[in-house]
Amino acid sequence: MNKLVTVTNKNYINKLKKEDVTLVYPLRFFSTGYEEYFDINDIDDFALINRILTDSDLDKLEVMLKNSHVKGIIFDDLGILDVIKNLNITKILLLDHIANNSKSLNYYLEYVDSVVVSSDLSKEEIKLVVKNANKKVVIYAFGLKALMYSRRNLVTNYEKHFKIEENNILDASINNKYFKFIESKEGTKVYAYPYYNALELLDLDNVLYFWYDPILLDIDNIIKVLYGDTSNIETSSLFLDKKTVYKVGDLDA
Amino acid sequence: MPELLAPAGDFEKMKFAYLYGADAIYCGGQNFSLRANAKNFSLEELKEAAEYAHSLNKKIYVTVNIVFHDDDLNGLEDYLKYLDIIHIDGIIASDITVIKACQELKLGLSVCLSTQASTLNSRAVRFWQKLGVTRVVLAREASREDLINISKTGIEIETFIHGAMCTSFSGKCVLSNYMTNRDSNRGGCAQVCRWEFDTDNGINLSIMPKDLNMVPFIKDQIDLGVASFKIEGRMRSIYYVSTVLLAYRRMIDAALNGSLTLEKENYYLKVLNRCANRESTPQFFDKLPGENEQYWNGRTEVSNQDFLGLVLDYDKNSKLVTLEVRNYFENGYEVEFFGPNHETFSYTINTIYDDNNEKINVCNHPKSIVKLPVDKYLDKNDMMRLKMIDKPDNL
Numbered sequence: 001m002n003k004l005v006t007v008t009n010k011n012y013i014n015k016l017k018k019e020d021v022t023l024v025y026p027l028r029f030f031s032t033g034y035e036e037y038f039d040i041n042d043i044d045d046f047a048l049i050n051r052i053l054t055d056s057d058l059d060k061l062e063v064m065l066k067n068s069h070v071k072g073i074i075f076d077d078l079g080i081l082d083v084i085k086n087l088n089i090t091k092i093l094l095l096d097h098i099a100n101n102s103k104s105l106n107y108y109l110e111y112v113d114s115v116v117v118s119s120d121l122s123k124e125e126i127k128l129v130v131k132n133a134n135k136k137v138v139i140y141a142f143g144l145k146a147l148m149y150s151r152r153n154l155v156t157n158y159e160k161h162f163k164i165e166e167n168n169i170l171d172a173s174i175n176n177k178y179f180k181f182i183e184s185k186e187g188t189k190v191y192a193y194p195y196y197n198a199l200e201l202l203d204l205d206n207v208l209y210f211w212y213d214p215i216l217l218d219i220d221n222i223i224k225v226l227y228g229d230t231s232n233i234e235t236s237s238l239f240l241d242k243k244t245v246y247k248v249g250d251l252d253a
Numbered sequence: 254m255p256e257l258l259a260p261a262g263d264f265e266k267m268k269f270a271y272l273y274g275a276d277a278i279y280c281g282g283q284n285f286s287l288r289a290n291a292k293n294f295s296l297e298e299l300k301e302a303a304e305y306a307h308s309l310n311k312k313i314y315v316t317v318n319i320v321f322h323d324d325d326l327n328g329l330e331d332y333l334k335y336l337d338i339i340h341i342d343g344i345i346a347s348d349i350t351v352i353k354a355c356q357e358l359k360l361g362l363s364v365c366l367s368t369q370a371s372t373l374n375s376r377a378v379r380f381w382q383k384l385g386v387t388r389v390v391l392a393r394e395a396s397r398e399d400l401i402n403i404s405k406t407g408i409e410i411e412t413f414i415h416g417a418m419c420t421s422f423s424g425k426c427v428l429s430n431y432m433t434n435r436d437s438n439r440g441g442c443a444q445v446c447r448w449e450f451d452t453d454n455g456i457n458l459s460i461m462p463k464d465l466n467m468v469p470f471i472k473d474q475i476d477l478g479v480a481s482f483k484i485e486g487r488m489r490s491i492y493y494v495s496t497v498l499l500a501y502r503r504m505i506d507a508a509l510n511g512s513l514t515l516e517k518e519n520y521y522l523k524v525l526n527r528c529a530n531r532e533s534t535p536q537f538f539d540k541l542p543g544e545n546e547q548y549w550n551g552r553t554e555v556s557n558q559d560f561l562g563l564v565l566d567y568d569k570n571s572k573l574v575t576l577e578v579r580n581y582f583e584n585g586y587e588v589e590f591f592g593p594n595h596e597t598f599s600y601t602i603n604t605i606y607d608d609n610n611e612k613i614n615v616c617n618h619p620k621s622i623v624k625l626p627v628d629k630y631l632d633k634n635d636m637m638r639l640k641m642i643d644k645p646d647n648l
Contacts, residue, residue, distance in 0.1 A: 052392065052422055055374045055402040079376035097427055097438055098370075101323045103350040120427050120436075121322070128323055148446070149425040151394045151537070154460045157544040162456050172450035172458050177432055179450065181458075192431055244436040 003226065004074075004138070004211040006048065008035050012219045019226055022209065024048050024074060030061060033146060033182045033189025034215060035169075040064045046072040050094060051186055052151070053077045074116070074138075081111055092116060092138055092209075096146060100125075102132035109135045114208045119145055119196060122243035126201065136208035141198050142225050143213025144180060144191035145238055154190075155183040169216070180216065191215065194234035199225075255479050256312070257505060258411065259498055260487040263292040266494055267302055267313075272634055273495040273593050274502030277312035279345060281487065285325070285332060286316045287369075287440045300339040312342040318367040320424070320438035321348050330354055337362050345390065347424060356385040363387050365411065369424035369438065373399050378406045390483065393418055393465065394537045400477055409480035414467035415497055415525065416485025418536060420446035420460045449550060461548045466533035468522045471501070472508040492560035492579070495636060496528040499593060516645055523642045530557045557639075561588060564635040565622070573606070573624045574631050582639070583615040589644075590627070592635030596648075599640055600627060 003021040007013055016023060023045040028037035030049040040047070047070045053061070062083045065073070072090030073080070084091055091112040099105045100118045108115050116138040117129055130137055155170045170181040171193075178193040195217070202210055214222045221232055259275035261267035270278045280302065281293045294302060299315065306313040315336055319325065333354055336344060343363035346352055347370045355364050365388040366372060366381050373392050381389065388409035391400065395412070404410060419426060426437055428445040435441030450458040465485070467474065474482070482505065484497055500521040507513035526533055534546050562576035582588065584602055591597040606624040607613045616623055 052371050052373050052394070052425075054396075054399055055376070056398070058374055058376055077374070077377060078380045079374040081380060082376040096425070098320055098347070098424060099349070100438075101321045101326060101348075101350060103326065103353075104321065104348055107349045107353055120430055120438075125322060147426065147428050147431050148421040150421050150460070152420065152460075152462070152542055152547075154420070154458075157547055158458050158460075161544045161547075161549055164454060164456065170452065170458065172452050174432065174445070174448055174450055190428065239430065242434060244430045244434055244439070245441060 002207065002209045003141075004046065004209040005222070005226070006034070006143070006211075006213045006215070007038070008215055008217070009219070010036060010038070012222065015219055015223065019223065021212075021226065022046060022072075024211070026050070029186065030057065032149070032184045032187045033191070034184075035182070037184070040068045040070070043068065043070050046070065046074055046090070046092075048094075049073065049075040049077070049080060050149075051076065052149075053079055055079075058083055090114075094138075096120075100129075102129050105129055105137070106132070106134045109133065109137075114138050116140065116211065119198070120239050120244065123201070123240045125243065126240075127204065130204050130206050133206055136206050138209045138211055139198065139201055139204060139207050140196065141202060141210035141212055142230075142235075143196055143211070144193065144215040145196035146189050147179070147192050148190040150188045150190070151186075152188060153183055153185070154188040155181050182215070192236070192238060194236045195230075196238050197230055197235035198237070198240060199228060199230070200240075202228075254509060255475055255505065256481040257498065257502060258314075258481045258483045259494060260416075260484060260489065261302075261494075262487040262489070264294070264298055264302060266487075266489075266491055267305070269491045269495050269634065270498060271306070271309055271311050273498040275311070275498055277314060277342070277481070278306070279314040279316055279483075279487075281316045282332070285319055285321075285329065285351075287318050287438075287442075296335060299336070299341065303339050303341055306342075307340065314343045314345055314365065315341050316345045316367070317351050318345050318347050318369055319440060320369070321350055322439075325439070326350065330358065333358060333360060333362070336360075343388070349384070352381070352384050352386060365390060365409075367424075368392055368413065371422045371424055372403075375402045375406045378403050378408050382406065382408055388480065392422060394422060397470075397473070397477075397538055400474070400479070404478050410478065411481035411483050412467070412474060412479050413465060413485055414471070414474075414482045414501065415533070416465055418462040418465050420462055457550045459548060459550050459552075461552075462536070462542065463546055463548060464529060464531045464533035465536050466522060466525055467535055467538065468504065468518050468525070470535055470538055471504050471518075472513055475505070475508055490560070491563075492636060492638075493528055496591075496638075497525060499591065500524050502593075517648055520642070520645060520648055527557070527559065527641050530555065559639040559641060560636065561586075561639060562616075562623075562637040564590075564592070564631050564633055564637070566633060567627075567631040569630065572626055572628055574627045575622060575624050576637060578616045578619055578621045578623055580619065581615070581617050587640040588637050589640045590629070590631055590635055590637050592632050594632050595629070595635075597644055598629060599644070600625075600637075
């Protein structure tokens with residue numbers, strides 16, 4: 001089955017491996033926004049690298065990947081294209097918020113095996129992009145949807161400033177909209193809560209993988225979601241049914 | 254010699270930017286540009302702006318930096334061809350479709366990669382160089398080491414040296430989309446990172462960064478070969494743009510002729526912070542910003558009223574300056590005149606004439622015209638501001 005599932009807890013691995021899925025492991029020091037990270041030697045499936053990297057980071061990554069057993073890589077920084085150019089692994093580009101039209105997606109597809117379609121798009125926009133794609137793409141199917149990626153340690157700064165007990169995860173809200181802040185040393189990701197639910201897109205053709213990114217979800221519910229059961233989970237369609245506007249003036253149009 | 258690159262939200266701001274020391278400006282058309290809330294330039298105004306810039310031997314860049322959705326692509330190629338025909342010097346873009354279009358259409362426009370692309374390493378830069386990109390605006394998160402590494406690619410480097418910061422990597426944020434349905438990557442950013450978040454523990458969370466200034470590292474960045482120093486703020490006033498430009502113009506010139514001192518830097522930093530009414534720091538250039546580089550709870554943004562008047566004319570015979578009033582002032586106020594062609598000087602207001610040449614004590618009508626006796630010569634478009642900072646005598 002063409003499902004990617006991010007491993008958010010090492011204790012979930014055995015159960016997940018019993019399912020017909022491909023696992024994605026957030027690579028330690030090269031990913032941010034997860035509860036747990038994994039060393040390269042522990043990764044036997046896909047590695048996730050969702051940080052923006054420096055030259056020094058890329059040099060280290062190059063050495064690590066050469067000696068690894070990863071089968072694929074999902075990555076954000078375009079500098080990684082050079083690092084992996086001679087590696088015989090599945091290469092998936094994750095340019096969330098950046099490749100939002102069919103032409104751009106197809107340009108990027110010239111360099112990789114697949115591209116993750118942006119989840120800021122409406123359902124109709126996603127369907128159009130998928131239909132026009134020159135290779136099979138990856139679709140976010142379920143998970144906490146990242147709204148923001150900061151290099152700053154926003155949670156630590158807050159806890160330090162107000163002398164609050166340290167915790168790398170913080171719940172916050174504005175006007176009944178809810179957020180999960182998850183920080184690592186490498187930065188902070190801010191997610192929308194409840195969970196993004198795009199399972200209605202599972203019938204799309206031209207899809208290499210449907211990606212489940214079940215951050216902060218327990219294993220029982222993860223398994224249920226893989227079988228289409230979200231009854232115990234608060235979910236939202238986010239932008240699927242709500243196309244964002246181009247200009248401020250469009251709000252009144 | 255590095256270019257000083259200024260924001261221009263409209264034609265008037267462009268003229269002030271050039272007057273106060275910009276070597277180049279960047280502006281947006283009415284489509285395809287972030288800062289959709291700025292007035293921006295019509296097609297005819299862009300043509301006029303290019304002619305004006307080149308008559309001064311200055312440059313003009315146009316931002317085509319939205320992240321396009323399929324529906325937005327209509328008219329893009331025609332627009333790029335038009336920018337080429339009217340001799341815009343270059344475009345600033347982040348969407349690969351825009352960059353490839355310039356290459357495939359064989360346009361004469363230089364292509365600068367926007368900071369929206371979040372570039373921090375030389376390998377990513379080489380990717381874009383192969384697509385014809387000749388300049389890159391580094392992510393505001395770039396450190397000194399990143400700048401050194403990227404400079405080895407030979408690409409022209411543009412760095413932000415002053416202005417507001419995103420909390421996020423630019424381009425990696427859709428908080429605005431989530432909260433307001435306004436697309437931050439298509440010009441609608443509602444600046445949600447400046448709002449306060451409620452938390453379960455009752456202490457509101459703030460994630461708002463202080464502004465950026467690169468004052469302590471201007472000389473360092475010149476030595477590292479930065480090609481263009483960029484100032485943020487297409488939505489800012491002529492007073493803000495002129496003040497910031499003049500401060501950096503003088504610091505850059507002083508750095509180039511070896512006369513930039515710590516005393517000068519400290520003075521200009523005070524001027525810059527007062528002008529924006531916000532604190533600023535070098536942010537990521539020398540370290541990872543921490544709690545001291547952020548604002549905390551309860552801060553309200555209040556513009557100061559320092560900009561008192563704009564010089565419209567100076568009569569050498571009567572030594573009277575004609576001013577357009579911008580904010581309240583009265584007899585007894587300690588003020589300063591500043592402009593691109595003279596040193597800033599202090600002045601105490603003792604006499605004010607209204608437009609009937611009658612003496613008045615207060616000016617409280619914005620846009621009204623008044624005259625003041627000033628011994629020193631002033632140019633049209635010099636400015637008068639409230640004196641809030643003592644300028645050292647040797648500056």
